[in-house]
Amino acid sequence: MGVSLAEILIERSEELRREEGLNIRIVGIVDSSGAAVNDKGLDLEEMIRTKKKLGSVSCHNEYGRHGLNVLDLLDELDVDVLVDATPTNLKDGEPSFTYIKKALTYRIHVVTVNKGPLALALPALRELAKHKDVVFRFSGSVGGGLPVIEFARQCARGDKIVKVEGVLNGTTNYIISRMEDGLDFKTALTEAQEKGYAERDPSLDIMGFDTAAKLVILANEVVGRKVTINDISIKGIEDLEKEDIDEASRSGETYRLIGRVDGELEVKPTRIKREDPLAVRYSMNAVSFTTLNSGRHVILGRGAGGRETATAILRDLIEIKKKLVEVRI
């Protein structure tokens, strides 16, 4: 994830500077073994080389610092924005939760793509950001590069979103799609793993927790419900049989793992018509917003992926730059 972001920043730096007036200086990079720090800005190409060759940016001969973590860095450096691209932990959201909390408390803007702290504490983190008057953004956390939240805001303008439904997890959707093609669950899962769609431990995806985490974010951001993952009733695809899909297909229907917010908050394998816009195939994501007056709007596209998510981070950084300009003039 970090490498994808660095690559995109390198490729687009000229354009960002010209078009958005955005000159991003990365003053610190932290990975699992330590950090690289330079308050004049790190050379990203060099950092990618170091990471690829030596395994950690902390091995850089000049700027590498073994054992330094994000909390130390926030104390040491004067930064505008923390970008959090740590892996999702849905148990307690750590360490990301602590990083974000500290950054917001220090009045540092935060961009995160980590669903853990969002799923467990989004209302609280939003409240803290508002209290400290800083920007807290996470558009990469739902739908990867797909601008789901922005799209929802557009749908809601002058209208009201009454229902959100989404196919939010590429892994499970790939598995179900392959089951439609005739594979059984196990074979489909193995294939997804071989193709790199599924993690080695795919349980977060399969059990529906990843979908639920994304649903929390949508419920808070789009419908204004102050909820966490504990408020959601969750059922994954672990018990979905090939027979169920075959049976559904005989009446022109199929299954998708759908997260839904209306009166209820629910994740479960849901039987829908094959021509329903949510019946996307393979690793596609689709989210539909039903509004009070202007009907149903659907956004679809490829969800996760390093470059897609990195693009979402960039989008958030541009938003923050806009905010900084407003504040400082």
Added chain:
Amino acid sequence: MRLVMKFGGTSLGDGQRINNAARIVKEYVENNEVIVVCSAMAGVTDTLFALVDRASRGRVRDVEITLNNLSEKHFKAIDDAIKNEEIKKDVKSIVKELIEDLRRAVLSILYLREATPRSRDYVVSFGERLSTRIMWGALTELNVNCKYLDGGDAGIITDSNFGEANPLMEITRLEVRRRIGSLLDRGITPLVTGYIAVNEEGVITTLGRGGSDYTATILGYCLDADEVWLWSDVDGLMTADPRIVKNARVLSTVSFNEAIEMAIFGAKGLHPRALEPAMKSNINVRIKNTFNPPHPGTLITSKPEKSDMIVKAVLLVKDVAMISVRGASMVGRPGTVAKILETLAKENINVMMISQSVSESSVSIVIKREALPRALNRLETALLGTSLVEDIESEDDVNVVAVIGERMKGTPGVASRVFGAVAKKGINIRMIAQGSSELNISFVVKEEDGYEAVRAIHEEYGL
């Protein structure tokens, strides 16, 4: 049931009372999940405020004496509350350390001759911190597995408005659930200091108005408690002040709106702000008496039982004064009332009641009596001689009578019954105000008629 129990200052007034409160808790922990919230021992918070004041004026001797008195008071309470020598020793050493911390804080104020809202909050926080440790000792002696936590450690996070901080409810909810929830899961009874919290940087703040009651309802909200019990030294909210009306009685249930009205009009200790979190999450609040535990008390609820009572309570607000501003030129001139209110607001004087005739030729307002000289002075300076106002009159020998009941809304004839009852006693009504919520009719009478007016209405409605 999951219960939050808050004990007020009087209920923890000395060692014996703390012991008594601990026994009450013990009785409930067997079959319930109890979260205990402690106020400071009666009088201690006031003493701490005075201590800050004296220290900032550099009165060394006074400070020494006050500190020693405080220390003595708490050590005596420990001796009376706890018998077991070992526990007593533990609590004494904890309290000794706290008092040392307090002494250092006060000394720094003394040296600098400067008290900020921040340092004041730090000093006054010691009241609750001390009482909670003694309560912990008393409960430990009764074999209750418990742990004491300062407001911040319990997870109550506020903004940095020292002296009257506002909780950041969502962060607080998250933190309280993590910290207190895990204690409850392990069967440990948490004892939380009332009134105090921390800001997001961990600096001690206080909740100001509403104090420990507010802590209790915040915890109730965060932990989805079944009920919040506020233990104090009264049986509950009453139909009238028993010193005025002999047969006044305790109300078994009132709605949140009624309780808020009654709180504003001086129902003992209760602040409307403290009811907010409970009201928002539909958690029942019960007022109970530590000196009379079997009494069911008053239940404040969003679903009050059906009752025939149109009027719930008649309250008398003493120590008020009325100001009337008259002037024919005020008629049809927008902004006169705004000018009056603005003038008073600048002096930080709260307007309790306001009434204006439709002719706009006079405006009457009611304020606290102590503020009258200042108010009069400012209003005269600002308004007299402006050709707008002819005269400003004041009366400081008046009382406000407040008649409260949710069912007055939409019941025709309430006003005529109320005022009829008062008129029958030959009492003249000076000023009337009723909001369109119809929860409350307030009127002003001469001080000498105050008691009589309350009795007349109490009797009329058979309360």
